[in-house]
Amino acid sequence: MxxxxxxxxxxxxxxxxxxxxxxxxxxxxxxxxxxxxxxxxxxxxxxxxxxxxxxxxxxxxxxxxxxMGTDKKHDLYDIYKEQYLETMSHLSDAQKKQVNDFAKKFLSKHTVRVLR
Structure with missing residues (x-):
């Protein structure tokens, strides 16, 4: 929708x-x-x-x-974390390494924040 x-x-x-x-x-x-x-x-x-x-x-x-955080079954952080873990469970070790390397490199160069 x-x-x-x-x-x-x-x-x-x-x-x-x-x-x-x-x-x-x-x-x-x-x-x-x-x-x-x-x-x-x-x-x-x-x-x-x-x-x-x-x-x-x-x-x-x-x-x-x-x-935020009041509904333990539908907490946004936990939902996104669950989706991430589910996706990671289907990846090969090489793909998991790519994910981790990309995230580590990105976070070493960028600050994640809400832009206004």
């Missing part, structure tokens, strides 16, 4: 796309919640829709922050 919403947003169907993201957020989708926060706060210069609304933006941000 998120991919579809992005496509129709890019095609100019912004209200329909926003409605999809709101529906996804209402199901508890963390990605949609933090996405909506950014949209309402106009966190990127090219965002023009929906109209900037700092109350809604702050509210979605608070929802995201207050919910």
């Amino acid at each position: 998120e991919g579809y919403a992005s496509i129709i947003y890019d095609e100019g169907n912004k209200k329909e796309a926003l409605d999809i993201w709101i529906k996804m957020a209402n199901t508890g989708d963390a990605g949609s919640i933090i996405f909506l926060a950014g949209q309402y706060l106009h966190s990127l210069p090219q965002i023009t829709y929906p109209e900037k609304d700092e109350v809604l933006g702050a509210a979605y941000s608070k929802i995201y922050l207050d919910s």
